[in-house]
Amino acid sequence: MSTSGQVKSKPLADKKIVVRAIVGSIAKLHPRIMVKNPVMFVVEVGALLTTMQLVLDALHHTGLFGFGLQITLWLWFTVLFANFAEAMAEGRGKAQADTLRKARAETQAHRLRADGSLDVVPSSKLRSGDVVVVSAGEFIPGDGEVIEGVASVDESAITGESAPVIRESGGDRSAVTGGTRVLSDQIRVRITSNPGETFLDRMIKLVEGASRQKTPNEIALNILLAGLTIIFLLAVITLQPFAIYSGAPQSIFVLVSLLVCLIPTTIGGLLSAIGIAGMDRMIQRNVIAMSGRAVEASGDVDVLLLDKTGTITLGNREATMFYPCPNVTESELANAAQLASLADETPEGRSIVVLAKDKYGLRGREFSHRNPIFIPFSAQTRMSGVDLDGLQIRKGAPEAILKHVAERGQQVPKETQQCVADISNGGGTPLLVAENARILGVVALTDIVKGGMRERFEHLRAMGIRTMMITGDNPLTAAAIARQAGVDDFLAEARPEDKMALIKREQAKGQLVAMTGDGTNDAPALAQADVGVAMNTGTQAAKEAGNMVDLDSNPTKLIEIVEIGKQLLITRGALTTFSVANDVAKYFAIIPAMFAGAFPQLNALNIMGLATPQSAILSAVIFNAVIIIALIPLALRGVKYRPAGAAALLRRNLLVYGLGGVVAPFVGIKLIDLLITYLHFA
């Protein structure tokens, strides 16, 4: 049931990605790109200032050239490291995009003219509304809907799954994707997208990060970081008059160093990498998020709407027991039930045949001489069965069969009525079997709840997320399955519009709602939900309406999506805390160093015992740059996530990243100071 085994784990870095990221980090130095990240832009401006001062010093042979050079170099490294983090995150997506691009290769399409003849056009000339004919062995030229025929399609280019899938006209399996290959048969496809807007095109853009927009949460955090930067900018600018008054004016190198160390460069440099990595983690689980906003919203979700069938329970109900009426043997009932189900192609009907075979060794037998007339199931009669030489064998919903026998003047035994009620209350579906007007007994169909669901729902509850089961079953059955699976609530006898109303009701209460769906009738609800995950096997309408597509079409994955979203938000929070907490140690490194020349007494604040004023400032700047590189793996992988309530998570992460953020730089700066003193750099 768990899909974690299918995660395509990529190594964090391979050589090609790293080389590309190094080139990318230099290209990103362009001020027009840098200005999008205010914190790092300030660092770049600072680096430019020190570079100019360095040139002036060199021309006039003034100042400490070696110290200035090292500070300047490390300031540039700080900017480059931040760019490298972003380029690394993007690089992982780009590698994926290259693979996808191969699938988008130009193909020839057989377009159907109005008069029924075919002309051959390149796939790039197809417009929405065109109808094409695709035969076995050919690539489907664009996204569309099958309007005629059935075919098996190899969708491995998109999903990575090599087993072919069936696509047929009508119903919920009609959507086909451009770039996939028809393996057998011939289908007619109505193209639904224009060139450049196909699913594959959008996917490439998404994994490349080309269409990446800042999410609301990122914007808010950026405002906070920019605010902090302004505050520290003011603190540093006003320090110079103080210093001059005290008779210890500071060089531009020292002031820029102080500023760069104080502004939150760690989170500023890693912020976009964290966002990109979040989308990348979705892609590794075969989920395509249409926007970063969707990934983020999934971390804030309060209510999960889960369809019962396929998500909470295994696909179909199965026959599990025969309950004969008094004076009827079990094998007699099994025999009749099997006969009535022989022509029933529904999964339920087949499971009855199988159960009778397994339990009583009843196999298909020769009875064509008895002139069988098979009565298929219809929504009107709600029965199916067979007529054999005047014997009418029927099976169906209790009400239908009761009506059937009542019309023939018969009563139902009390025991049987009790049995029907018991099965319903237990979450099963009872089917009555009748021979002519005599009721033989009850077949119990039960839903099989997927293994491990209860634990998953408990995890979700611990995280503060409510789960809600949506089902078309009657309230009694629904309640029993809800109890068995351990969901918090359920919506029984749900129609698509009920689902929609439920989402709106929850949203009005201020809750964020996530759901999955695949059918066209799910589309409005998918669009309304804050996180709508469409199944790749679903209809084009559903895929357009949702803001994520699960290529594996596994509705249980919604739970993993929520976890990835939470992990993204937690990672961002943890690194912000770490970054700000780092400031304490940097103050204690730089401030005493700045004024130690004028006031040796201030050395009392040099609690780390750093060697010289120059080595102290240099160590702080180096630590500030190196910590960005050191945290790239954490930003890309995400903070280790464990399901727990907000308070427990907060306490843990504050301890690790808050307290750790205060302590780590004290140790780190001291070590760097020892090293550069040993190497005689300062």
Added chain:
Amino acid sequence: MWYNTSTGVAQLLGRFFMIIPIMAIAGNLARKKTVPESAGTFPVTGALFATLLVSTILIVGALTFFPALSLGPILEHLLMAAGKVF
């Protein structure tokens, strides 16, 4: 004259100019939807939140003044301890 005027202006700005962004934040918060409490909500009562709040104020707020303080009162104290008074 210069110091009197400039500190006067600085005090005026420091006291009243800061009201503008604070009012903007308040207005923004007032427009937000209320979200019902659940296990996923950060508890804002208890020692954990108090610690978080206090350390944030200390690090972001107080440390902003650390450079000025260390040149002023802290240095003065250290000098005084060394036997130098102004």
